[in-house]
Amino acid sequence: MTLKPFEEVVAEYGPAVLRVCRAVLGPDDAEDAWSETFLSAMRAYPDLRPDSNVEAWLVTIAHRRALDQYRARRRAPVPADEPPEVPVRDPAPDDRDPELWAALAALTLRQRQAIAYHHLAGMPYTEVARLVGGSAAAARRAAADGIKALRTTYPRGADR
Amino acid sequence: MNTSNTSGPAPHDDVLAAVPEADASAIGRLHERLAAAARAEGLLDVAYRTLDTPVGSLLLAATEEGLVRVAYEREDHDAVLARIAAEISPRILAAPARLDAAAREMDEYFAHRREAFDLPLDFRLARGFRRDVLMRLPAIGYGATASYAAVAAAAGSPKAVRAAGTACATNPLPVVVPCHRVVRSDGSVGQYVGGVDAKRALLALEAA
Structure with a gap:
């Protein structure tokens, strides 16, 4: 068994990893995190065991790169009266939904991570817990609390 | 959990469905950025593109040393790339920039404007x-x-x-x-x- 061309990895998992980065960081920082993720992955790729779960491997890298982004953002000076949350700026006409990002930004980082890794990337909670720390039960709770909060704060969710 | 949900799918689907699918333009832009960064950091072991010619679509692949593979469609481009991954390196991206000169000379050859190729060649796949x-x-x-x-x-x-x-x-x-x-x-x-x-x-x- 040998490794596929990295191009196939990008084509197969690029969209899902972007979705995860967007949910954790918001639309603006997501693309930087995606780029860092795939560059790191490409560097390490020849040493990956061919039978590895490539998506879980990529989400693990994306988790670390997103944390780097998130911490860098928090260290950046922010006006004292504004919470240091994921910024929502310049909503572009395409796929930006300011209300959705505002609703996601209002969650805790751990809630966004648990939702992104479990519900978007399909990672079991034991794996999510390995990334975000704490127990699988705590990760499950974080995701559930986050979803619950989204359903009350995000209009489209509340309408249903 | 929300008990007012009456639809079939899991109750979180409605809010999560709002996180947009990655659109093709975003992925295309990110892919280009990745190829440029990988090339700058020396991680792009093999770059490839395809070229339409009178004898069909040709796969052109190059290492940092030069053109390493030209493949006809009947050889199955995907299979050829898989063998390159095994024999040279799996760090392979569709990245046409490295193949600009090769594509240009091919076009000239098929347009009857070139008799000899003047390209760095990498013969590592032949021994x-x-x-x-x-x-x-x-x-x-x-x-x-x-x-x-x-x-x-x-x-x-x-x-x-x-x-x-x-x-x-x-x-x-x-x-x-x-x-x-x-x-x-x-x-x-x-x-x-x-x-x-x-x-x-x-x-x-x-x-x-």
């Missing part, structure tokens, strides 16, 4: 006697042909006619390394990695 044979093929001039026996002799092993044929059949750089100019001693065209029709087309192009 031993096969490689010796391939290195000598450019000596067969544009529009000319040589027999497998003559090629074997030129490579230093006059009896290795069959091996010379194998070298041509497994040429990793067809068109650029002109194995299509090697024909049978009786004058018939012989086999070709791109198919006999492609071989005839190249010989006709060069004879025109």
Whole structure:
């Protein structure tokens, strides 16, 4: 068994990893995190065991790169009266939904991570817990609390 | 959990469905950015693109050293890339920039405006006697042909006619390394990695 061309990895998992980065960081920082993720992955790729779960491997890298982004953002000076949350700026006409990002930004980082890794990337909670720390039960709770909060704060969710 | 949800799917689907699917333009932009960054950091071991030509779509692949593979469609481009991943490196991206010169010279060749290729070549996919044979093929001039026996002799092993044929059949750089100019001693065209029709087309192009 040998490794596929990295191009196939990008084509197969690029969209899902972007979705995860967007949910954790918001639309603006997501693309930087995606780029860092795939560059790191490409560097390490020849040493990956061919039978590895490539998506879980990529989400693990994306988790670390997103944390780097998130911490860098928090260290950046922010006006004292504004919470240091994921910024929502310049909503572009395409796929930006300011209300959705505002609703996601209002969650805790751990809630966004648990939702992104479990519900978007399909990672079991034991794996999510390995990334975000704490127990699988705590990760499950974080995701559930986050979803619950989204359903009350995000209009489209509340309408249903 | 929300008990007012009456639809079938899991109750979180509605809010999560709002996280947009990655649109093609975003992925395309990110892919381009990745290829540029990988190239700058020396991680792009193999870059490739395809090129439409009169003999079909050709896969062009290059290492940092030079053009390493030209493949006909009938060789199955995906299978060729998988073998490159195994034999050279899996750090492979569709990244046309490195192949600009190769694509331009190919276009000129098929437009009858170029007789010889002036490109750095990476012969790492050919070894031993096969490689010796391939290195000598450019000596067969544009529009000319040589027999497998003559090629074997030129490579230093006059009896290795069959091996010379194998070298041509497994040429990793067809068109650029002109194995299509090697024909049978009786004058018939012989086999070709791109198919006999492609071989005839190249010989006709060069004879025109």
